[in-house]
Amino acid sequence: MMKEEYVITNYCIIRNNRVWLNGNLVFEGREDPSAFFTSVYRHLDISYAKFFKMDNLCKLGFLAAEFVLRNTNFAQVYQGVDVGIILSNASSSIDTDRNHQQSIASRDAYFPSPSVFVYTLANIVIGEICIRHKLYGESAFFIEKDFYPKGMYTCVKQLLDDDVIKCCIMGWVEMDVKDYDAGLYFIEKQTGHTRGIAIFEPEKLLDLYQQRS
Numbered sequence: 001m002m003k004e005e006y007v008i009t010n011y012c013i014i015r016n017n018r019v020w021l022n023g024n025l026v027f028e029g030r031e032d033p034s035a036f037f038t039s040v041y042r043h044l045d046i047s048y049a050k051f052f053k054m055d056n057l058c059k060l061g062f063l064a065a066e067f068v069l070r071n072t073n074f075a076q077v078y079q080g081v082d083v084g085i086i087l088s089n090a091s092s093s094i095d096t097d098r099n100h101q102q103s104i105a106s107r108d109a110y111f112p113s114p115s116v117f118v119y120t121l122a123n124i125v126i127g128e129i130c131i132r133h134k135l136y137g138e139s140a141f142f143i144e145k146d147f148y149p150k151g152m153y154t155c156v157k158q159l160l161d162d163d164v165i166k167c168c169i170m171g172w173v174e175m176d177v178k179d180y181d182a183g184l185y186f187i188e189k190q191t192g193h194t195r196g197i198a199i200f201e202p203e204k205l206l207d208l209y210q211q212r213s
Contacts, residue, residue, distance in 0.1 A: 006160055006200035007190045011171075011208050012067035014040070014060060014182040021067050022197060023211065033180050037063060044070075054128060057175040061087065061125035062132065064184040065169055069133065072186065074167065080136040084165035085126045086156050088142040089174040125173055137165045147172040147183065149205035156187060157200075172209065183209040 013020040017036055019027040027043050029036045037059040041051055044066055051062060074083065123141035130136065138159055142152065152170055159165045171184035185208075187200050198204045 005190055006157065007188055007196040008185050008198050008200050008204065008208070009188050009190075009196035010068040010070075010072065010186040011197060012064045012182070012184050013209065013211075014064050014067075015180065019063075019067065021070075023208075026067070033175075033178055034059075048132065050128075050131075055124075055175075056180070057089075057122065057173065058125045058128045060175050060180055060182050061173040061184075062128050064171070064173065064182040065129045065133070068169060068184045068186040074186075075133070078166055080134045082137055082166040083133075083135045084137040084156070084159055084168040084170075085129060085135065085139040086142075086152055086159075086168060086170040087123075087126060087140075087173050088144050088148070088152060089122060089172060090143065090145055091174060091176045129169065137168075147206070147209055149209070150202040153200070153202045153205065160187070160189060171205075 010022060012022075017029045017031070018025060019040060027040055029039045031039060033056055037056065038052075040063050041059075044063070046066065051059065054062065122143070123139070126139045126141060130139070140155065142155075144151070156168050156170050159168065167186065167188040169184060169186055172182065173184070174181045185205065188196070190196065197208070
């Protein structure tokens with residue numbers, strides 16, 4: 001009887017105006033972050049008007065998730081409740097927090113924007129991905145100094161072991177002014193490692209994340 005394993009079936013790295021999917025360069029640009037994210041969105045050739053209302057952290061996570069779920073049949077294989085999302089970063093929602101702070105700093109020009117305020121929580125990026133793909137599984141957003149795959153691995157493995165979820169989008173989504181960095185993975189249960197990139201383990205997560213520095 002073949003053993004059930006947890007496998008990285010897709011991964012995406014977005015940094016330095018480049019998008020890497022499963023180790024292959026799939027898009028490159030030269031714009032500032034906001035314009036670059038729009039170029040990547042148009043490259044994906046999808047129609048999702050809400051993308052343009054998102055803050056940059058949500059855009060980054062949204063795009064990375066689009067790539068890791070592309071060319072999969074997850075919507076046919078899994079129900080929404082079967083798919084978890086576990087993310088982390090170092091700066092939380094600081095990029096949008098600054099914009100919100102500027103709007104309330106002066107009593108004479110006090111004009112907080114609801115469209116900005118709604119993104120002053122890091123886990124909103126999870127919500128945007130869930131809305132887009134109709135996902136209802138377990139989710140969490142952790143704040144870590146650096147990408148720490150061992151902690152996230154333990155969390156995701158426990159959810160899979162307990163059959164709380166059957167697959168998971170997990171990884172790092174960091175956005176701070178012009179500095180951005182995303183490393184997302186799609187983890188699935190498989191029997192006998194029949195397809196995918198590698199066995200799901202902390203060392204491999206870190207190795208794949210660091211390959212395109």
